[in-house]
Amino acid sequence: MTASRVVVLVSGGGTNLQSLLDAERAGTLGDAAVVGVVSNRPGVRALERAAAAGVPTRVLDHRAFADRAAFDAALRAEVEALGADLVVLAGFMRVLTEGFLAGFVDRVINIHPSLLPAFPGVRGPAQALQYGVKISGCTVHFVDAGLDTGAVIAQAAVPVRDDDTEETLAARILVEEHRLLPAAVADLAGARLRREGRRVHRVP
Ligand code: GRF
Numbered sequence: 001m002t003a004s005r006v007v008v009l010v011s012g013g014g015t016n017l018q019s020l021l022d023a024e025r026a027g028t029l030g031d032a033a034v035v036g037v038v039s040n041r042p043g044v045r046a047l048e049r050a051a052a053a054g055v056p057t058r059v060l061d062h063r064a065f066a067d068r069a070a071f072d073a074a075l076r077a078e079v080e081a082l083g084a085d086l087v088v089l090a091g092f093m094r095v096l097t098e099g100f101l102a103g104f105v106d107r108v109i110n111i112h113p114s115l116l117p118a119f120p121g122v123r124g125p126a127q128a129l130q131y132g133v134k135i136s137g138c139t140v141h142f143v144d145a146g147l148d149t150g151a152v153i154a155q156a157a158v159p160v161r162d163d164d165t166e167e168t169l170a171a172r173i174l175v176e177e178h179r180l181l182p183a184a185v186a187d188l189a190g191a192r193l194r195r196e197g198r199r200v201h202r203v204p
Contacts, residue, residue, distance in 0.1 A: 004032040004189035007084035009075075009092040010039045014046025015174060016090035016111055016181050021053045023182035030186035036082035038075065040094055056082070062094060072100040079104070086188055089143060090181065093122075098145055106195060108143040109188070111181045113173045115139060115155055120148035125170040134160050136169065138177045140184040142195065151198045154184045 008017050017037060023029040037050035038058045050057045058078050065071040071094075079087055080103060089096075089110040101108060114124035116139040119131070128136040137157040142150035156176040160169060187193050187202075194201050 004030075004085045004185075005035045005083050006032050006086045006088055006185060006189075007036045007038065007079050007082045008034055008050075008088045008090050009079075010037060010044065010046035010090055011041050011093040012044050012046060012091050014044065014049045014091065016177055017046050018049050019178035019182050020088065020090070020185060021049065021055070023186070025053075028186065029182055030190045032086065032185050032189035036079075036084070038078055038082075040071075040075075040092070046091070058082075068095075068097055069099050072097045076100045076103045086185065088181070088185060095147060096143060096145070101143065101145060106142060109140055109153060109184065110143050110148070110150070111177050112139045112141065112148050113170060113177065115157065116141060116148055116152060123166070125173060126166040128160060129164060129166060129169060136160055136173065138173050138180055140180055142200075151195055151200050153188075153193065153200050154180050156180050 010017055020034055024034055034055050036056050038060060039047050040060055040062045042059045042061055047057050060075055062071045087104050087108040114128060115137045119127035135157050137155055139155045140153045144150040158173050158176055192203050194203050
């Protein structure tokens, strides 16, 4: 059995974190268990969700660090201390550098609210509406040092409606995120995925 200690990095509401906690409780997260939550912002709802589930939390306020390298080094130490096998960025609004990523090769994933490589960065749903695409969605991908540029693990499509606003489109995409992310974590924990270059395959 492949056990996976999952540490989730958050910055805000934490509904994706909640989807992982709910999946774990429902027995659908496979061999994965959420063992810690780290936020770069104090007082966010995601920390309350973790505490309510009995998961240890840490706050590393990025504003208290001299630069990105110092923050990433401290974050890496925290995540290593929590014994992470897999690091999940769930609404974590900081770009990570090699100083962090080198400690967790192929073990950091992110959930993003667009069909990458379209609309990376902030406000994916707003960018999709602005561009006028008819289909958007969400992507789970490995994290590299770029902005939402790592190899794609899983995607789900969400049709754009003529009367969509940023809020309504984001809300429908979020529903798919909450399904896609726990499934990807379960697959990774069960060693059912293999990355070859940019392509991630299901192991037969
Ligand atoms: C999600 O749309 C996620 O894809 C994006 O930020 C949002 C965070 O939502 N990166 P939550 O904090 O998980 O509720």
